[in-house]
Amino acid sequence: MAETSAKKDAQQRVDGIHAFRRELEHLAGEGVLILSNEQREQLDAHLDKTLAELARRFDVDVSDSQKRISLAMRIASALGGLAICAAVFMFFYRYWGLLSTPLQVGILVAIPILGLIAIELVSRREKTLYYTSLLALVVFGTFVLNLNVVGSIFNMAPSQNAFLAWGLFALVLAYGYRLRLELAAGLVLLAIYIAADILALSGGSWDAVLDRPETFLPAALALLGIPLLLRHGKQPGFPTVYRLFGLLFLFLTLLVLGNEGQLTYLPFTKKAVQGLYQFAGFGAATMAIWIGIRNRLTESVNLGSGFFAIYLFNRLFVWWWDWMPKYLFFLIIGLIALLLLAVFRKLRTGSGIAEAT
């Protein structure tokens, strides 16, 4: 969850050393390159020393089992954070009725501030930031609780502005401590805020954002544009998160409007709107695959391919499901899947050759 550029480079070097050792074994087995015992001992000593040094300085995973444990630690950190959030929520709701209003507000404001100070202290003591990440999730949850309960205490009408505050707070935590989960939460909350604000400006009730999915398009385009405009040297994983959520908002909007054309601002008939967004959906998915292959953006290729398939099967279902025999429908789906496999295989081979040369 937390990753610095130097740590990422160190992890890549560790992975490279393991690959080098495996290839050396193969070459020796095939009789292409056989090192003398002395050379082998010198090489092993050097590589072991390098691995130990990298592990000491950057706390990277030097073995497969360590990698698996690291993944488990990240999952435990996220689940632990969510569970502690739930515990704080439950604890507060159990006793808040016994407190006077000023005390309720004081506690609600103090908890996230104390949590922030705890994050600061903990983050100074650990390199891996597992506990920092867990605490950040809890602090973010307590800030959500804070504004939510203050709104309830004073019987305020719900407002989209809370999403702005939560989104900015999550982004500050994400950039300050290089936390991708908080970045994702912040981007989703800010996208909801922008969509709700557009809806309110156009005269609707802000919480009906799903009634006009087009309100998510500005946020989607902004998320896709930010990695091009801002360098993330200290947060190497962040551009991927921006692209991932930008594409998700874009593809989901196009998918909904391709099926529910009445939910539009456009002054066209339902059928025309659906046709337009279906065309845009296929175009956007193809573009995402093409740009992803050219720029080696795995998330762009994967999401583009996934949504291309979803758009295609969605159309085939709408067109054929009712009148075609079911066996024939599934047979055609199977054949199309084979065709897509062949196309992706060709693309894969092409990109592999391009990268090798």
Next chain:
Amino acid sequence: MKRMTLILAIAIILVSNGIALIGVSQNRAGEPVQTIELTERELPLQNVGQDNSGIDLKLNWTRPGSLFVDAALNRARLEEVGFNFQVPAGKSGKDLALLPRVAYVALEYGGQAWEQYLQWTENEKQRSQTAPRGSVNAPNPERDRISKSRLCLVDASRSMSELRRRYPDQSKYLVVRAVLMARLEEVKDPQSGAGISPSGFVSEILPDFIHVPLPQGKLLSPLKPQTGQEPRYAVTLKYGRNLEPWVVSVRLLSNPNKN
């Protein structure tokens, strides 16, 4: 960098809470916009249990007939709050997905609309007795007479002052913000052949949950939520300039039949 993160994050917490509390003090500053006493019928207790010690009431209002039609919201009223029922060329009425809108609504308390509702339940009860079993949901006017909310929707407007001008009696008419939804249905007009019929309804009162703080909450904390019974308490609410309510007093009803 880390220190800046800390400062920024604390600033967001303080500024957002500050804005919220300034809004509260602006709402409550000066004379309240309206003051009204309602009973448990209109403000029933929400489910409370061991896991939630807070006390919340829900503002209930009564709607005769369909869940998705408020008769008071006719075409003129809906257009006044901003709904546009003009169907663009090439579109049909069914394809016009109108956005929910926030507007002001007037709720009449125990007046003519409530009497009409009771009459409607009597008629429905009689109809259910003659109709085949199960074809009509039998209403219960006797139970409604003692336990149902007597707040009924009578009007809507984009302007709060306009509604208050139409309904100046604060003890009888409650003006609140609400989310309104509207739709067009294609109907066969026996004379002209075809046409569209707009209809609308209130989907949510803003806010519909009302928190009871200490010390008023102490009176209500021994009570459990109930349905179909006579009211046990009355609550005086004040609404500020943002139409956000707060509880001023709570009193237990010794003789509920009189309320």
